[in-house]
Amino acid sequence: MRRLYVLLLILFASLCVRAQISVKEGSFKQVGQFYTMKEDMTDDNYTPFAVIRINTENMTAAQVEQLGFQGDARTFFDVEFHEKEVWVYLTYLATYLKITHPDLSSTEFTIPYDMEPLQGYEMVLVNGAVASSAGRGSLTVTTKPEDASLTINGVPIGATPYYNEMMAAGRYEITVSKKDYQIVTRIVEIADNADVKIEIPLDREMGQLYVESKPAGATVYVNDIKKGVTPLLINDVEWGRHHVRIEKNGYVTKEKDVWFDNNNSFTLDVTMILVCKTKSFKVKGVTFDMIKVEGGSYMMGATKEQEQYAHDNEKPVHEVTVSSFYIGKYVVTENLWDAVMYGEKPKNNVSGEEPKTGITWNDAQNFINKLNKITKSKFRLPTEAEWQYAARGGKAGNGFVYSGSDNLSDVGWYDQNASNKHRVATADPNELGIYDMSGNVIEFCSDYYGSYSAEKQVNPKGPATGNKRVVVGGSYSSGSKLCRVSSRIAMAPDKRYGDCGFRLVLEP
Numbered sequence: 001m002r003r004l005y006v007l008l009l010i011l012f013a014s015l016c017v018r019a020q021i022s023v024k025e026g027s028f029k030q031v032g033q034f035y036t037m038k039e040d041m042t043d044d045n046y047t048p049f050a051v052i053r054i055n056t057e058n059m060t061a062a063q064v065e066q067l068g069f070q071g072d073a074r075t076f077f078d079v080e081f082h083e084k085e086v087w088v089y090l091t092y093l094a095t096y097l098k099i100t101h102p103d104l105s106s107t108e109f110t111i112p113y114d115m116e117p118l119q120g121y122e123m124v125l126v127n128g129a130v131a132s133s134a135g136r137g138s139l140t141v142t143t144k145p146e147d148a149s150l151t152i153n154g155v156p157i158g159a160t161p162y163y164n165e166m167m168a169a170g171r172y173e174i175t176v177s178k179k180d181y182q183i184v185t186r187i188v189e190i191a192d193n194a195d196v197k198i199e200i201p202l203d204r205e206m207g208q209l210y211v212e213s214k215p216a217g218a219t220v221y222v223n224d225i226k227k228g229v230t231p232l233l234i235n236d237v238e239w240g241r242h243h244v245r246i247e248k249n250g251y252v253t254k255e256k257d258v259w260f261d262n263n264n265s266f267t268l269d270v271t272m273i274l275v276c277k278t279k280s281f282k283v284k285g286v287t288f289d290m291i292k293v294e295g296g297s298y299m300m301g302a303t304k305e306q307e308q309y310a311h312d313n314e315k316p317v318h319e320v321t322v323s324s325f326y327i328g329k330y331v332v333t334e335n336l337w338d339a340v341m342y343g344e345k346p347k348n349n350v351s352g353e354e355p356k357t358g359i360t361w362n363d364a365q366n367f368i369n370k371l372n373k374i375t376k377s378k379f380r381l382p383t384e385a386e387w388q389y390a391a392r393g394g395k396a397g398n399g400f401v402y403s404g405s406d407n408l409s410d411v412g413w414y415d416q417n418a419s420n421k422h423r424v425a426t427a428d429p430n431e432l433g434i435y436d437m438s439g440n441v442i443e444f445c446s447d448y449y450g451s452y453s454a455e456k457q458v459n460p461k462g463p464a465t466g467n468k469r470v471v472v473g474g475s476y477s478s479g480s481k482l483c484r485v486s487s488r489i490a491m492a493p494d495k496r497y498g499d500c501g502f503r504l505v506l507e508p
Contacts, residue, residue: 021101023109024057027124034120041089043076049089050115052097056084058127067125068100068154092117099125100154105171137194138165141174144201148178160200167196174198180205180239207260209234210267211246214398214431218248218272237266248272252433271404273433274396279326279506281375284339286346290326290506291432293386293394297321300388302486320385326506327382327390330424330435331355331443332367340371353423355441355501361469361493364444364502371504381446382505384470384488391438391473391485393431401484403437403473404430408480412439418476421499437473438483441501445470449490468492475499 034053041049056064065081071094078089088097092115100106104127115121141150143160150157153173160176169192177183181202190196211220213230220227220234222242227234230246239260246254251272258266277292301317335352338344346352359367368379382390391403404411411428413421418439425435437443449468468490474483477499481487491500 021059021099021104021125021127022107023099024124024126027122028109028112029122031120031122033118035087037089037118038078041078043091043093047092048117049076049078050092050094050117050119050121052088052090052121052123054086054088054099055122055124056086056127057124059084059125063101063104063127066101066103070098070100070154072096092119098154102153102155103168103170104153106154106173136165137167137169137190137192137196138163139167139172139188139190140195140197141176142197142199143176143178144199145178145181148176148181148200148202151175169194176200176202178202182206204238205260206235207237207239208265209237209242209244209258209260210265211244212267212269213246213248213254214269214271215248215396218246218251218254218270221245221247244268246270246272250275271398271400271428271431272396273429274394274431276432278329281377283336283371283374284343284345286333286336286339288333288336288504289329290504291329291434292326292508293324293390293432295322295324296389296395298389298392298397300385300486302484320389322383322385322389324508325382325386326508327386327434328504329433331441331501331503332364333424337367340367340374354421355424355436357421357441357498357501358496359501360496361444361491368504378507379504380506381444381502384445384447384472386505387437387443387445387472387503388485390432390434391430396431398431400430402439402480403434403485404428408438408483412436412474412483413476414439414474414478414480414483415476416480421476438485439474439478440476441473441499442471442475442478442482442489442497443473444491444500444502445472449488471500 031053035051037048043049061084064084064086067086069077069079069088071077071090075094076091080087094111094115096108096110098106098108141160141162146160148160150160150162167190169190172188172190173185174188175183175185182205184200184202186198186200188196188198211230211232216230218230220230220232222234222237222244237260241257241259244256244258251274254270254272256268258268260266279290281288281290297319299317300320332355333353334356335346337356339346364381368381371379393404400406402408402411405428408414409417411430413427421441427436429435430437447470449470470488471491472488474487482489491497
């Protein structure tokens, strides 16, 4: 290609370019069918092309044959040369044409209106170049880094570094490009006997990274370099893989790799997890963790922002105060159930880490009695107020609809992303580091089920529900509504369900 280009420059060394080729104003128009369409001249949807007949002024037949044509991403081309005019077959969806020439400058033409298939159009291309005395100069193009693709007046030339001592005097559009670097275009004038040298530094392609955290004020590091505190917008992220670390005093550090590749922006929205005191227990080789929840007051039930999703039995919202307690990081697993109830060692398989289900509320009480004898502790089921407080994130809560997020798919398994129960801790935790409080399996509470009482601020035993108990959190078979932190339903203590399990609470 470089040799061909040099030969062409030598051939036309007697010309000096002093003006651009351009489309004559007002010349584009529909002229009817002046051609015979070939069967294969269709786009990907088998829609026939439209045709633009390009007449030329002040151009020789040899110059016409060197014209090149480019279009937008949706454009398909077929070109026919006819003496001093060109027929361009192209999809009717085309929006513009770029017309190039190796010796003349390029021009871009925006098609002023939608074309129609099988229709003919016409426009006039004018060569404003004026011939003058012969002249040649040299051109050197270098880039940092090297090996960038080079085009001159829209014609691919090769890679940098580039040197040509036989350039016809005139005006040239030089473009260099390289993967992961920004494209650079320069206009140069080459005079007779001039020695033109261009050195082009290439800047890396940059992406934009927006980091937001809940709570705000977390420090952001990109590849171990401190960038600022959240919420934070970083505009100079180079393409490639980057390691992002987010830190805040008193919270668990968050780390994530992000990749920029033809993507100019990336948003990283994280929920920070409070560092909480944890107690660990072991039964027959099965370890389970209890996370401390610092006591406090909160508005129990569906908050004002969530009332549009609420059932009638979740109202009215009322303030509740709970004392500090420990709650299970996970629901009780099959492995832990077997270790307590049967004295069996862990199965050492994946299924043993799934929630224990298919049991009654009364079965859960028997399990807790045995566990207390083994550990000499005081485990129990959570009250509904304790469970909801922990699900909301306690004092670290961000007011999410679900436990740990407003996006249920991030934190829970429900009817839109699961067909059965999942191993514990396979979705994201909430602000206290507690898993699966929205979705996976519904969970028993110790309370009798009844309507909320705004005066007593308790859940009394309701006459219509008998001895039914509260179950919360939704499951893999539930819709999103039942997975909200304020959702509650009733269940008889002697009924078994395949999607119902339980979580432990321990007094501090």
